[in-house]
Amino acid sequence: MALTxxxxxxxxxxxxxxxxxxxxxxxxAVNIADAAGVRGKVSEPTAKEGNNDALARQIIxxxxxxxxxxxxxxxxxxxxxxxxxxxxxxxxxxxxxxxPNICGGLAGKARGLPNDWVTxxxxxxxxxxxxxxxxENDGVGALEAERRxxxxxxxxxxxxxxxxxxxxxxxxxxxxxxxxxxxxxxxxGHTFVSSNDDALCGCGNxxxxxxxxxxxAIPRRFGAQGFADAATLFVAARAGDAGAVxxxxxxxxxxxxxxxxxxATLDLQRISVGGSVFWHNRDYLLPKLQxxxxxxxPALTDGVEIVPAGLGEKVGDYAALALVVA
Ligand SMILES: [Zn+2]
Numbered sequence: 001m002a003l004t005x006x007x008x009x010x011x012x013x014x015x016x017x018x019x020x021x022x023x024x025x026x027x028x029a030v031n032i033a034d035a036a037g038v039r040g041k042v043s044e045p046t047a048k049e050g051n052n053d054a055l056a057r058q059i060i061x062x063x064x065x066x067x068x069x070x071x072x073x074x075x076x077x078x079x080x081x082x083x084x085x086x087x088x089x090x091x092x093x094x095x096x097x098x099x100p101n102i103c104g105g106l107a108g109k110a111r112g113l114p115n116d117w118v119t120x121x122x123x124x125x126x127x128x129x130x131x132x133x134x135x136e137n138d139g140v141g142a143l144e145a146e147r148r149x150x151x152x153x154x155x156x157x158x159x160x161x162x163x164x165x166x167x168x169x170x171x172x173x174x175x176x177x178x179x180x181x182x183x184x185x186x187x188x189g190h191t192f193v194s195s196n197d198d199a200l201c202g203c204g205n206x207x208x209x210x211x212x213x214x215x216x217a218i219p220r221r222f223g224a225q226g227f228a229d230a231a232t233l234f235v236a237a238r239a240g241d242a243g244a245v246x247x248x249x250x251x252x253x254x255x256x257x258x259x260x261x262x263x264a265t266l267d268l269q270r271i272s273v274g275g276s277v278f279w280h281n282r283d284y285l286l287p288k289l290q291x292x293x294x295x296x297x298p299a300l301t302d303g304v305e306i307v308p309a310g311l312g313e314k315v316g317d318y319a320a321l322a323l324v325v326a
Pocket of ligand 1: 201
């Protein structure tokens with residue numbers, strides 16, 4: 001299933017260039033795309049010092065640098081797609097970031113962030129410079145990429161799930177991307193589906209899905225048992241180590257319940273799954289996740305497909321582009 005070559009983007013010839021922005025807790029990346037391809041990539045650590053418009057100002061500066069590298073005039077950028085970690089709050093109609101991995105005013109002293117932001121401004125400063133900006137959660141961007149180029153093409157009721165350092169999702173029902181009151185639909189990684197509450201999530205919840213099964217939960221929960229990271233755990237499980245197999249089965253029980261709950265709640269037809277934890281072990285994990293749905297309330301689950309991401313490890317690379325490509 002792994003893609004060994006770049007995907008065919010099929011951007012209409014003559015389309016105006018668009019800019020793609022990916023915001024993560026540690027890194028911001030910007031590039032430019034048009035019918036000639038994707039280019040001008042620049043990447044920096046996420047700005048977290050100064051006033052709470054620092055991240056937006058960083059992005060505007062990087063957009064200029066990316067345009068220069070790509071040989072495109074800033075004024076010719078037709079649209080800016082922003083795929084970002086969340087969650088969001090909406091202030092006067094504009095998306096601001098309210099993630100405890102960026103905003104020190106939310107994270108508390110223990111996180112060591114060099115700011116006291118409660119939100120990081122994003123959409124308003126960008127729109128003051130660029131007329132056409134679309135900001136979405138990175139799970140929504142990945143969903144759009146899978147719908148356009150990947151395993152969710154032509155599926156009106158579907159979801160993308162990333163099982164990676166964290167857990168993220170994008171949801172589509174009746175052909176419509178779900179957003180919600182603050183653009184946070186799809187944060188099911190922070191739902192509770194198990195009575196196990198031994199794991200603190202980065203969001204502050206104890207025992208939610210991400211706190212239990214995400215890549216960053218594995219060393220926290222199982223380091224003392226000799227599994228310092230996801231790779232170590234899965235190597236041991238694949239080799240038949242009984243302790244590791246039991247742990248992985250437990251992780252799949254939690255993730256399987258999550259997927260089932262998504263299907264039961266939204267009446268989904270297909271879920272595509274990506275992310276580094278899943279992708280590197282997809283042959284091992286996929287049957288376990290599929291088994292979590294099989295036979296349960298057949299009217300809801302018959303024919304539902306859990307599939308590997310069509311864009312493989314590259315889903316995230318195309319998330320921002322998918323938000324704005326013509
Ligand atoms: Zn959480």
